[in-house]
Amino acid sequence: MWGWLAFGSSLVTLALIYSLLAMGLDVQYGLAGLLDFGLVAFFAVGAFTSAIVTLPPLGSSGYEGNYTIGFGLPFPVGVVAAGVMGGLLALLVGATAVRLRGDYLAIATFALATIVQITLSNETWLTRGQFGISVIPQPLRTLVPSSNGYLHAYLVMTAVITGAGWAVARRLAKSPFGRALRAVREDEIATRSLGKQTSALKLKAFVIGGIYAGVAGSLWVHSIGGVHVNQFVAIITFQVWLAVLLGGAGNATGVVLGSFVLVALREGTRFLDLVPGASNLGRVNPTFLPSLRFVVIGMLLVVVVRVAPDGILPERRGRRADAGAGSRESVAAATEAPS
Amino acid sequence: MSQFLQTIVFGLATGSLIGVAALGLTLSYGVTGFINFAYGELLTVSAFSTWLGVTSGLPLVVAAAVAVLVVAGVALLLDHAFYQPLRGRGAMPLLITSIGLSFVLQNVLRMGFGADPRPFPVPLVRPWTIGSVFVPPVQAVVFATAVIAMAVLHVLLRRTMLGRRMRATAENDALARLSGVRTTATLRVTWVVSGLLAGLAGLMLGATETNVTATMGFVFLPVVFAAVILGGIGQPYGAMAGAMVVGIGMELGATYLSPDYTLAFAFAALVAALLFRPHGIFRGGATRGT
Amino acid sequence: MSLAGHDLPAQQQSDAVMVVDGITKRFGGVVAIDNATFTVQRGAITGLIGPNGAGKTTMFDVMTGQQAPDRGRIELDGRDVTSWQADRRARAGLVRTFQIPRPFLGLTVWENLLVAGTDATDEGIVTALSPRGRHPAQGIVDRADDVLALLTLEHLADDMASTLSGGQRKLLELGRAMMRQPDVVLLDEPTAGVAPRLRESLVDRLRGLHEQGLTLVVVEHDLPFVMDLADRLVVMHLGAVLIEGDPDTVRSDQRVLDAYLGGLHG
Numbered sequence: 058m059w060g061w062l063a064f065g066s067s068l069v070t071l072a073l074i075y076s077l078l079a080m081g082l083d084v085q086y087g088l089a090g091l092l093d094f095g096l097v098a099f100f101a102v103g104a105f106t107s108a109i110v111t112l113p114p115l116g117s118s119g120y121e122g123n124y125t126i127g128f129g130l131p132f133p134v135g136v137v138a139a140g141v142m143g144g145l146l147a148l149l150v151g152a153t154a155v156r157l158r159g160d161y162l163a164i165a166t167f168a169l170a171t172i173v174q175i176t177l178s179n180e181t182w183l184t185r186g187q188f189g190i191s192v193i194p195q196p197l198r199t200l201v202p203s204s205n206g207y208l209h210a211y212l213v214m215t216a217v218i219t220g221a222g223w224a225v226a227r228r229l230a231k232s233p234f235g236r237a238l239r240a241v242r243e244d245e246i247a248t249r250s251l252g253k254q255t256s257a258l259k260l261k262a263f264v265i266g267g268i269y270a271g272v273a274g275s276l277w278v279h280s281i282g283g284v285h286v287n288q289f290v291a292i293i294t295f296q297v298w299l300a301v302l303l304g305g306a307g308n309a310t311g312v313v314l315g316s317f318v319l320v321a322l323r324e325g326t327r328f329l330d331l332v333p334g335a336s337n338l339g340r341v342n343p344t345f346l347p348s349l350r351f352v353v354i355g356m357l358l359v360v361v362v363r364v365a366p367d368g369i370l371p372e373r374r375g376r377r378a379d380a381g382a383g384s385r386e387s388v389a390a391a392t393e394a395p396s
Numbered sequence: 397m398s399q400f401l402q403t404i405v406f407g408l409a410t411g412s413l414i415g416v417a418a419l420g421l422t423l424s425y426g427v428t429g430f431i432n433f434a435y436g437e438l439l440t441v442s443a444f445s446t447w448l449g450v451t452s453g454l455p456l457v458v459a460a461a462v463a464v465l466v467v468a469g470v471a472l473l474l475d476h477a478f479y480q481p482l483r484g485r486g487a488m489p490l491l492i493t494s495i496g497l498s499f500v501l502q503n504v505l506r507m508g509f510g511a512d513p514r515p516f517p518v519p520l521v522r523p524w525t526i527g528s529v530f531v532p533p534v535q536a537v538v539f540a541t542a543v544i545a546m547a548v549l550h551v552l553l554r555r556t557m558l559g560r561r562m563r564a565t566a567e568n569d570a571l572a573r574l575s576g577v578r579t580t581a582t583l584r585v586t587w588v589v590s591g592l593l594a595g596l597a598g599l600m601l602g603a604t605e606t607n608v609t610a611t612m613g614f615v616f617l618p619v620v621f622a623a624v625i626l627g628g629i630g631q632p633y634g635a636m637a638g639a640m641v642v643g644i645g646m647e648l649g650a651t652y653l654s655p656d657y658t659l660a661f662a663f664a665a666l667v668a669a670l671l672f673r674p675h676g677i678f679r680g681g682a683t684r685g686t
Numbered sequence: 687m688s689l690a691g692h693d694l695p696a697q698q699q700s701d702a703v704m705v706v707d708g709i710t711k712r713f714g715g716v717v718a719i720d721n722a723t724f725t726v727q728r729g730a731i732t733g734l735i736g737p738n739g740a741g742k743t744t745m746f747d748v749m750t751g752q753q754a755p756d757r758g759r760i761e762l763d764g765r766d767v768t769s770w771q772a773d774r775r776a777r778a779g780l781v782r783t784f785q786i787p788r789p790f791l792g793l794t795v796w797e798n799l800l801v802a803g804t805d806a807t808d809e810g811i812v813t814a815l816s817p818r819g820r821h822p823a824q825g826i827v828d829r830a831d832d833v834l835a836l837l838t839l840e841h842l843a844d845d846m847a848s849t850l851s852g853g854q855r856k857l858l859e860l861g862r863a864m865m866r867q868p869d870v871v872l873l874d875e876p877t878a879g880v881a882p883r884l885r886e887s888l889v890d891r892l893r894g895l896h897e898q899g900l901t902l903v904v905v906e907h908d909l910p911f912v913m914d915l916a917d918r919l920v921v922m923h924l925g926a927v928l929i930e931g932d933p934d935t936v937r938s939d940q941r942v943l944d945a946y947l948g949g950l951h952g
Contacts, residue, residue, distance in 0.1 A: 358496030
């Protein structure tokens with residue numbers, strides 16, 4: 058019973074981390090229409106940043122691995138540094154790339170994510186390459202000694218951070234900033250002809266996405282306690298895409314919902330083991346079930362785009378009445394009537 | 397000097413491999429207007445089919461020919477079942493669909509064959525020596541195949557009605573339809589030709605890497621993107637030239653800078669091309685897009 | 687050879703709000719605009735006319751900064767704006783509509799107007815997260831209300847722009863331009879596709895805007911309509927400016943007749 062609760066707790070934590078990624082992509086794609094096919098790069102940079110910032114330095118009392126770099130700083134510094142580094146990478150990439158037409162941006166970000174991964178696996182002094190970094194400090198660990206209790210505590214902390222991210226994303230979407238981004242998404246030339254600096258707007262959206270993904274990387278690395286370059290493959294990016302499209306692009310609540318559905322589906326396929334035939338196949342070919350999971354995710358992308366392009370919760374519209382408009386309507390109409 | 401010549405020889409072979417793959421991708425991009433992210437898997441399917449054919453007793457040449465045809469069939473099937481129904485809804489849904497299909501194909505292959513690499517059935521031949529430069533026969537064959545593929549495609553595009561229809565559809569879909577081109581049929585043929593080239597490229601990739609894995613095409617795909625973008629989307633000659641630049645650049649980078657970053661050089665070239673020459677460095681006549 | 691500068695009194699000439707000076711624009715081998723020169727007088731309605739392919743829309747693109755000319759310069763309010771991007775010219779008070787309207791289809795009519803009316807300073811991230819970002823400024827809301835009433839689009843305020851008819855989209859684009867409180871508006875075929883009933887009132891609105899001091903440049907195919915509306919006409923033919931002057935002068939010019947007849951037969 059307690060084991061199941063702990064399992065559930067770690068799944069919800071994972072879903073919340075995916076929610077942060079999805080909200081980041083949603084600002085980029087859902088609002089600004091930017092096809093970011095390299096989101097995983099910001100996630101990876103956030104993860105490694107947070108790990109390195111919090112690792113105890115070489116020779117210190119807490120030091121117990123083979124890594125050589127560590128700053129021994131507390132976890133909150135790690136989260137903030139992860140967000141900053143994710144945002145900085147997005148700024149670096151986006152400063153030039155956001156000018157590219159839609160599908161060119163998709164290719165450029167896809168290629169850049171691969172460059173980041175190649176760099177991370179080659180710069181072993183920083184990332185320990187194929188060995189990975191383990192025993193990454195876990196925050197609050199000393200406060201909550203029981204390991205199940207710790208999972209729940211971590212869940213609560215993740216929920217608080219993701220909740221704050223959700224509130225910010227919602228505000229952004231409803232604000233004049235979000236509305237301008239949506240205009241850029243609909244028609245960049247028309248938006249520019251109304252005096253907007255569309256490249257700057259797109260760059261801001263891109264950087265916000267990078268920050269969200271960086272923070273997500275930090276939360277993820279500390280929940281697992283280890284990090285390895287091979288974890289940051291392209292399929293992570295496209296799982297987040299699935300969460301966004303499934304939940305409803307442009308709607309922060311929707312993409313959180315989409316992330317929970319994604320994690321439920323993905324982890325649900327673990328239980329295929331219980332099907333007699335499947336477990337036999339799994340014995341013959343150990344990659345069978347993990348592969349099946351990605352087949353399901355790939356198929357869902359195809360199906361969602363085809364049958365439900367607006368997702369579960371479509372984008373919210375700004376209504377006239379919400380703006381407190383219309384109160385002067387009669388006056389306006391009256392002054393116009395004689396002309 | 398001989399090290400430099402050797403690097404160029406390898407670069408030409410790598411460029412040839414990339415070039416054949418880029419021809420198929422740029423052709424489908426030019427005519428259909430979206431980047432087929434499932435293109436890498438077409439290469440993988442070709443290599444797997446060849447391996448399967450040879451392990452079930454077929455001679456290599458027969459297995460290879462069957463594999464190329466299988467890939468053309470798969471390309472046609474994907475178009476019919478997934479891409480055709482989305483026509484007229486813009487590039488984004490097609491893009492996402494092709495990514496979904498890429499993961500489906502990749503992982504269906506992994507479900508069937510596991511994650512272990514399989515040997516690509518290529519005969520081992522001693523390399524020829526010209527002066528102090530080694531030329532492995534496999535690479536010579538890869539280079540020759542690329543030249544032939546380019547020549548055949550040139551004749552197809554420039555000298556046949558079909559080629560004219562394909563170019564008309566690429567220039568302006570609606571206008572082509574108005575002038576009586578059956579664009580749906582033209583698109584189908586385009587997918588078949590694109591598939592045949594992907595099949596060929598899959599054989600070349602298998603022979604070069606000497607083994608077959610489910611992710612080989614997907615990993616190779618960004619390099620092909622680099623060549624296509626460098627050459628200007630929808631430009632077969634540009635794609636071939638772009639492929640040579642990428643291929644030779646990768647080999648030079650690996651020899652003189654750092655072998656760890658071979659792929660990164662290709663992508664850096666891609667990103668640089670996107671930023672400074674988004675219409676391709678070899679752009680000739682007018683193509684789709686602005 | 688332009689007639690401008692010879693026939694105009696000096697005082698009026700100095701009150702040019704826009705100057706198009708020797709503009710040439712080529713696409714590949716095709717010359718879309720060929721050394722075109724004319725002025726837009728402040729507060730006037732200038733009609734830009736000419737047969738199909740005369741280069742009128744390309745001229746709008748060059749005037750607004752959407753396309754860079756190969757040669758020549760554009761002046762706005764006495765400043766050389768040739769190197770300015772479209773957004774900067776728009777912020778300087780120059781707005782346009784498009785031949786085929788480009789409303790933001792995925793936004794409501796109301797949101798279309800608010801986007802246009804909001805300045806960049808209110809579109810920052812800090813504003814978005816501060817209480818100020820919750821509601822649009824009252825001034826903008828009032829203006830949007832007025833524009834809706836003026837264009838009789840009130841009943842469609844919360845509808846998606848994608849559901850509007852072609853004529854309604856034209857009106858929405860005009861409304862979006864008005865939200866910018868511009869000095870100069872370039873209108874590309876403002877009445878094309880607008881229902882005859884609305885057309886009348888649209889002309890009234892344009893005259894009304896003119897009376898408020900707005901400068902209008904109108905590309906229009908309907909000659910009687912534009913002859914009636916405009917104070918001044920610029921006639922383009924095959925990329926060149928044929929003649930510039932008041933409607934009566936233009937009406938009686940043989941070259942204009944030839945151009946239109948030639949356009950019809952060619």
